[in-house]
Amino acid sequence: MHLGPETYALLTLTAFVAGFIDAIAGGGGLLTVPAMLWAGIPPIATLATNKLQGTFSSGTACFNFSRKKMIDWRTYWPTIVAILLLSALGAFIVQSIKAQVLNLIVPVLLILIAAYVLLSPRMSDEDAHQRLSVGGYTPIGGAIGFYDGFFGPGTGSFFATSLVALRGMGLIRATAHTKAFNFTSNIGSLIVFALGGHMMVLLGLCMACGSMIGAYAGAHTAMRFGAKVIRPLLVTISLALTAKLLWNALS
Template identity: 75%
Template sequence: MHFGPETYAILTAVAFLAGFIDAIAGGGGLLTVPAMLSAGVPPIAMLATNKLQSSFSSGTACWNFSRKGLIDWRTYWPTVLIILILSGVGAVVVQMIDTEALNLLVPILLIAVVAYVIFSPRMTDDDVHHRISAVGYAPVGGAIGFYDGFFGPGTGSFFATSLVSLRGFGLTRATAHTKAFNFASNLGALGIFAFSGQIIVSLGLCMAVGSIAGAYTGSHTAMRFGAKVIRPVLVTICLCLTARLIWNALH
């Protein structure tokens, strides 16, 4: 499939902004998915190519947070592995069944996330007592990973709020682990899409350049300003995703 240089330039710029937003609160696909569809990328190829560029974005943010010691790999590597595997399973399953029901369910879940972020006193940078252990969280993370491979919108928000509410993480620490989990879920789904041969590699790699720069900038912004920037961005992204999904369901 051939695209002109202006298409590559526009989509790379969109990927930069998406990478920046994604590193802070997730939801970068809110920008890249409609932009790629508008450029004429077929739906399946769009999903596959988007996973390629977003893997670079989440990987860059993950590396930045890990470098600062904000990711506890020793405790959470089993969860990362489970997420990797189950996201691949989700990518297989989504090619076999109808996803229309999720178009109605996900907006409800995202509204619940927004309500929790706005009203919960836990949404700060302070760690509090956890409700479940790291081992107990693994199935929760795995379920979200499956969802990311299967459908995707709001994955970062679900990871972040579940880590805050269930593991008692402060918002910056939750965002750091979200990037590790999101990187794993992206890689799991990417492997399945790569096997199917649906990825437009040249476009994905070009967008990856923009997403890497955006993720690097966004992750540093999140670490510098913490909850006071993460919280409003998280609310905004959830509301935008909700509005878009409701619009898609009604049309």
């Protein structure tokens, strides 16, 4: 598929904004996925390319948290293996769905995830009571990994919320492990998408550069721009884009 240089520039700028927002409030995929669909990129190529750019962003964050020894790899390796395998399965299954069906499924999923991001409860930085053991949490983490391989936007919020609610983690520890889990699910699904030949590599790399720069800027301005401002903006833009996609699919 041929895209003009202006489309590359706009999508890279979108990735920058998404990376910036993701560092503050999460949910950056709610911008990149609708934007690529708006540009006329087929749904399966959109999901594959978004996974490529997202892998760079989550990998950078995962490396930084791991370097600070904030990720307990030894305890959570069974969860990581489950996420890796099930994210690959999700990516494999989504490639077998017809494009016409994906044109309807993707906007509906975006609306649901936007509602979740808007309505999700605030989380504190204090550790709390663990409701599930690591073994009990592993199937849940694997299921979220499957979702990330199948679709993706909102995955980080799902990981973070479940770690806080079920594993009793404070927000900082939950965020660190979320980046590790998200990077794992990105890798698993990225491999399958790459083998399927649906990925627009040059666009994905351009957007990856924008996303990483945006994430860096967002991390350094998080104290100045609060999530309470960014989150409604993110949801509003996503719903506007999704409404257009649904209108196109239904008409």
